Amino acid sequence: MRETKRARRADKTYSKHIMLTEFGRQKIEAWAQENEINFSAAIETLALLGLDDERNSYIIPAVRATTLQGIRLSFNRIARLLSRIALESAVARTMAEGVMLQLVRTQAAAFPDDFEERMRVSRDGRFPLDARIRAHLADIADSVEQTALARIKKPVAHVNELLAAGEEDAA
Amino acid sequence: MSQPQKGAIVRGAHIANQSAKGNRSYASVRGLIRYIAYGRYADHHNQTPQQRDVWLDHNGRVVPHEAVRQWAKEKVHRYGYAHTYQLLLSTRHGGLPAADFNRALQQGSDISRVWEWKYMVHEDTNNQHAHAILFSKEKLPDGRYKEWQQTMQAALERLQAERHQERQLELEQEMRSPAGVEQTADLATADSLTAAEEVRHQGWEVGL
Numbered sequence: 001m002r003e004t005k006r007a008r009r010a011d012k013t014y015s016k017h018i019m020l021t022e023f024g025r026q027k028i029e030a031w032a033q034e035n036e037i038n039f040s041a042a043i044e045t046l047a048l049l050g051l052d053d054e055r056n057s058y059i060i061p062a063v064r065a066t067t068l069q070g071i072r073l074s075f076n077r078i079a080r081l082l083s084r085i086a087l088e089s090a091v092a093r094t095m096a097e098g099v100m101l102q103l104v105r106t107q108a109a110a111f112p113d114d115f116e117e118r119m120r121v122s123r124d125g126r127f128p129l130d131a132r133i134r135a136h137l138a139d140i141a142d143s144v145e146q147t148a149l150a151r152i153k154k155p156v157a158h159v160n161e162l163l164a165a166g167e168e169d170a171a
Numbered sequence: 172m173s174q175p176q177k178g179a180i181v182r183g184a185h186i187a188n189q190s191a192k193g194n195r196s197y198a199s200v201r202g203l204i205r206y207i208a209y210g211r212y213a214d215h216h217n218q219t220p221q222q223r224d225v226w227l228d229h230n231g232r233v234v235p236h237e238a239v240r241q242w243a244k245e246k247v248h249r250y251g252y253a254h255t256y257q258l259l260l261s262t263r264h265g266g267l268p269a270a271d272f273n274r275a276l277q278q279g280s281d282i283s284r285v286w287e288w289k290y291m292v293h294e295d296t297n298n299q300h301a302h303a304i305l306f307s308k309e310k311l312p313d314g315r316y317k318e319w320q321q322t323m324q325a326a327l328e329r330l331q332a333e334r335h336q337e338r339q340l341e342l343e344q345e346m347r348s349p350a351g352v353e354q355t356a357d358l359a360t361a362d363s364l365t366a367a368e369e370v371r372h373q374g375w376e377v378g379l
Binding site: 111117 | 228230249285286287306
């Protein structure tokens with residue numbers, strides 16, 4: 001029995017004692033397993049289908065169960081991708097902080113009286129060197145963005161692999 | 172009764188980084204930097220001036236003369252330091268490494284709130300001395316200035332005494348060694364030279 005994978009019913013349910021042949025029970029059980037819903041949802045869905053009820057709500061238990069299963073499979077893959085992104089981000093942040101701290105330390109050692117002021121690069125154009133520094137930074141940012149875009153192609157291919165993989169592979 | 176002679180003296184002077192019209196100016200500091208590095212124009216006698224020694228910073232690193240000028244210019248014109256202090260750290264017996272003058276300057280930092288300076292040690296006069304240039308945004312009140320000067324002077328005196336004692340011990344060890352005995356005559360000559368040097372040191376307070 002795959003009870004753990006079966007979805008709960010959407011509406012409130014009531015117990016009803018019924019008698020089934022072994023053949024009928026096995027057929028219904030097989031259908032329930034195939035659609036990954038529980039025995040009661042299966043028997044209700046099959047009964048409503050047989051009654052040709054105009055309402056479509058009887059299909060809800062089966063649809064809901066199938067949808068939840070799909071989401072569960074996708075979620076595992078997406079969660080793995082997100083955790084990788086979070087890890088990369090944390091590593092990049094820690095390294096950037098380390099570099100920044102060393103830079104501040106170097107400036108503080110060289111100019112202990114006013115390193116805070118010297119760390120500022122003005123935007124107002126009064127100091128040509130500062131304008132050059134900002135222009136150079138913009139050039140670096142462009143270059144880094146291009147490099148990052150090129151590097152993204154590889155992770156995208158990996159994402160496709162992950163999405164194509166089965167649940168066991170992705171988890 | 173005369174007071175015991177000091178082993179070291181620290182003297183200073185304040186320069187307002189202002190022109191006659193009241194604008195920000197580093198002209199006086201520029202002149203001072205040149206004077207410390209090259210001496211008086213009149214001394215060059217139409218020759219290319221030679222730098223008297225190397226500039227050092229508060230970390231004891233050598234700094235090119237042009238970088239010292241640029242540093243001073245930035246301090247005044249970009250970062251708004253309105254006050255310059257020039258210090259003269261002078262020792263009675265000399266023989267201090269440049270780092271000792273730096274240590275003496277460092278001793279005063281907590282009082283002056285100035286942790287950055289450029290200095291040059293002059294060995295080409297009768298008395299070893301160092302010139303230091305420091306900048307401050309505020310003028311130090313008289314009491315704090317005096318405390319600053321006295322703290323550096325006490326540190327320099329202590330360092331001078333330590334170095335002097337070290338040299339005396341080295342001299343004694345040399346005298347005890349067999350080679351030292353053979354050189355007794357030479358040492359006697361050295362003593363007479365030291366005596367002559369001390370006579371010269373009577374006027375050791377080098378003027379700014």
